[in-house]
Amino acid sequence: MQNIKDKVVIITGASSGIGEEAALELAKHGAKLVLAARRVDRLQKLVEKIKAAGSEAIAVATDVSKNADVVALADAAKAKFGRIDVLVNNAGVMLMAPMAKCKVDEWERMIDINVKGVLYGIAAVLPTMQAQKSGQIINISSVAGLKVSSGIGTVYSATKFAVKTISEGLRAESKGDVRVCTIYPGAIATELAQHSSDEAAKAGIQAFYAANEITPDAVARAIVFAVSQPADIDINDITIRPSRQEF
Numbered sequence: 001m002q003n004i005k006d007k008v009v010i011i012t013g014a015s016s017g018i019g020e021e022a023a024l025e026l027a028k029h030g031a032k033l034v035l036a037a038r039r040v041d042r043l044q045k046l047v048e049k050i051k052a053a054g055s056e057a058i059a060v061a062t063d064v065s066k067n068a069d070v071v072a073l074a075d076a077a078k079a080k081f082g083r084i085d086v087l088v089n090n091a092g093v094m095l096m097a098p099m100a101k102c103k104v105d106e107w108e109r110m111i112d113i114n115v116k117g118v119l120y121g122i123a124a125v126l127p128t129m130q131a132q133k134s135g136q137i138i139n140i141s142s143v144a145g146l147k148v149s150s151g152i153g154t155v156y157s158a159t160k161f162a163v164k165t166i167s168e169g170l171r172a173e174s175k176g177d178v179r180v181c182t183i184y185p186g187a188i189a190t191e192l193a194q195h196s197s198d199e200a201a202k203a204g205i206q207a208f209y210a211a212n213e214i215t216p217d218a219v220a221r222a223i224v225f226a227v228s229q230p231a232d233i234d235i236n237d238i239t240i241r242p243s244r245q246e247f
Contacts, residue, residue: 003228004029006030007032008034009026009087010087010125011088011090012062012088012121013090014043014090016037017192018216019090020046021220022219023035023050023057024220025220026220026223032055032056032081033055034060034076034077036060038061058080060076064113065113065116070121071120071124078128083132086137087125089163092117094192095109096153096201097197103198106197118162118166122170125137133177135179136227137181138180140182141163141184142156142160142184144160145182149247163182168182179234179235184237184239185241188215189216193206218240222240
């Protein structure tokens, strides 16, 4: 894991779940963390925990659906550490409901966070990485970005398929200077299952997760694996799900 030490890593959605666990795992290997989320109080507690263990981290209040916030996040990373080596586009929301419910506001929210948030992150760090001629972008999609979660998750799947497409296009355009990895988690014990406003869909998702979920450190270890690779190796796709999960 010597390739992680002193790398400057931005993680969005770092206040809980996969983002929080990824920060802790990367900190163990000497990464310098720039942690982003809306819940600054939780971020600050995580920063204090990382610093107490002897690593460096800062917290930056960030709403990834606002481009200006994400630009400010990248600027904060450069101001503190002088460079950006890795972006983990982790922030996301899962609002499940049948399309017939026509929850247009929730569709827009998922597009704003799951798609635009990923694009804003890429736009904020790509010029720096191109100037460095090095960098890595890790986008968190979902198994619902590989197979449509029809019935209650069609629009969510659409946003996660978009992440897959964005990642592959960016990888091809980067010609090796910027490495791109997409991770497709299955049922992971995070706050995602709590987000839906449709009570029937929420009950179904929560039952599914209760029967299948694994802890977010499993995905964090996958992120560490991708970041730890030498510069001439690009891990492009990792699917990680509970062994008992069929979908």
